[in-house]
Amino acid sequence: MKRSERYEAVLRHFAEVSPHVTTELEFGSxxxxxxxxxxxxxxxxxxxxxxxxxxxxxxxxxxxxxxxxxxxxxxxxxxxxxxxxxxxxxxxxxxxxxxxxxxxxxxxxxxxxxxxxxxxxxxxxxxxxxFSKAAMPVDTHVYRVSHRMGLVPKSAATPLAVERCLTKNIPEALLADAHHWLLLHGRYVCTSRKPHCEKCPFKGFCPKIMDFKGY
Ligand code: SF4
Known part of the structure; x- marks a missing residue:
């Protein structure tokens, strides 16, 4: 599967199942x-x-x-x-x-x-x-799942390199949502130690799933 096809499949899935997404932090200003x-x-x-x-x-x-x-x-x-x-x-x-x-x-x-x-x-x-700007914050979850799902090459070895790669491949209008999608996927499904591959919508093409085949 080409990297561009991965992006397409991942973004299409999230846009369908989670069109309205935002931060889980609570704030009033x-x-x-x-x-x-x-x-x-x-x-x-x-x-x-x-x-x-x-x-x-x-x-x-x-x-x-x-x-x-x-x-x-x-x-x-x-x-x-x-x-x-x-x-x-x-x-x-x-x-x-x-x-x-x-x-x-x-x-x-x-x-x-x-x-x-x-x-x-x-x-x-x-x-x-x-500020509703096209930006891609890369935290530990976004960094991890971007690598696991093959959205970025192994050579993207810093948060900034991952940010640049994601920013280049994700349409501007979807960048902020994509940040939340990847973060929440990392927080609840593709977790750091024991990812829940059995319920992952991307298990059909995830290059990392073999590393967790004991799931
Ligand atoms: S299949 Fe497993 S390793 Fe791959 S993205 Fe899903 S949860 Fe993460």
Whole structure:
């Protein structure tokens, strides 16, 4: 099967079964999505959703968070991975949003990645989810399933290389949805250790299925 045919089959399937897809993070504004996405690095969305309601009650926007003491922010996010550095980054990025961007989360990739604690993946999530731009955030799930399903060559050995390959092969209008489709496929079906190949809609052509034939 040619790579282009793989893309076609995968995108057609997801478009049919899951036409309306978005992030599982809960938020009420662009700023809150930014905070939730920063918190979700190396942490589950479920856990993030458990702490953000109280966090957002105390710090609903950049103006409030910029005035906070990182120690106080820490008390709300202590169950999240890397809480100390994330608390510090949340306050610092809020100060930067206030001072450099007039209190509004910027909508350009370079501006977003200039914020403390905001890497390319987080910035791409903001672009795709908050600003409806054609962007492909590559997290651990997207990276893994893209390789397993043969959507990217083995030589695409970094998240950026995978992002470029997916961006080249997926129509712009579908990029943001494709991010969620691949991520959710990785989270619930093509899981890291024991993928559920038996219920995978792509088992007919997945080049990796033989690695998991004991399923
Ligand atoms: S067949 Fe298995 S390895 Fe391949 S994409 Fe599906 S779950 Fe992942």
């Amino acid at each position: 662009v700023f809150q999505l930014l905070v939730a996405t920063v918190l979700s690095a190396q942490c589950t969305d479920k856990r993030v959703n458990q702490v953000t309601p109280e966090l957002f009650r105390h710090y609903p926007d950049a103006a409030a968070m910029a005035e906070a003491d990182p120690e106080d922010v820490l008390s709300f996010i202590s169950s999240i991975s890397y809480p100390n550095s994330k608390a510090k980054h949340l306050v610092e990025l809020s100060v930067a949003i206030q001072e450099k961007f007039g209190g509004k989360v910027p909508s350009a990739l370079d501006d977003l990645t200039s914020l403390p604690g905001v890497g390319r993946k987080t910035a791409n999530v903001l672009l795709a989810v908050a």
